[in-house]
């Protein structure tokens with residue numbers, strides 16, 4: 001059994017990652033309820049930010065740490081919101097506010113709004129550092145549908161699907177998501 005900290009307070013992510021890694025091999029504790037100063041995501045790439053999260057938390061708690069940085073990359077918006085996905089409509093923004101801003105930004109673009117979700121998952125234990133990458137392609141639709149998932153899921157329809165990510169069950173999302181791809185790869189690296 002591996003004891004790991006998952007450097008996140010995002011309940012959606014925590015739920016997904018605990019299911020991806022599984023209870024059998026990993027005992028995962030998130031940052032919910034742990035009193036640490038806010039981590040400043042000052043990197044300009046997903047990997048830099050994931051590394052900052054894992055190193056900061058390891059340096060404070062000295063327990064092997066996994067972290068991810070993820071986001072939505074929209075073609076017609078030149079890759080935005082990208083690393084700013086969580087704070088697209090401002091610091092402390094809610095998912096609803098971010099989704100509204102996305103639809104506003106896209107309203108003048110005709111045609112299909114091609115997008116991808118990207119995730120970099122990392123592990124750091126003071127000595128070893130591993131990282132793994134996952135992405136999933138899809139499109140942004142004009143109106144939110146579904147109540148599962150989090151973030152931009154009500155607006156994101158994966159390629160080959162007729163439902164949004166928020167209409168898929170956690171099991172369905174975890175078969176295809178950027179986060180599942182990245183953490184399944186990371187799992188192999190740290191085992």
Ligand code: IMP
Nearest residue numbers: 068069070071072085086150151152153
């Ligand atoms: P992070 O916590 O700094 O990695 O920011 C991740 C942000 O990207 C989230 O707050 C969402 O806005 C967006 N995001 C990343 N992964 C997903 C996903 O699986 N579904 C929906 N939104 C996501």
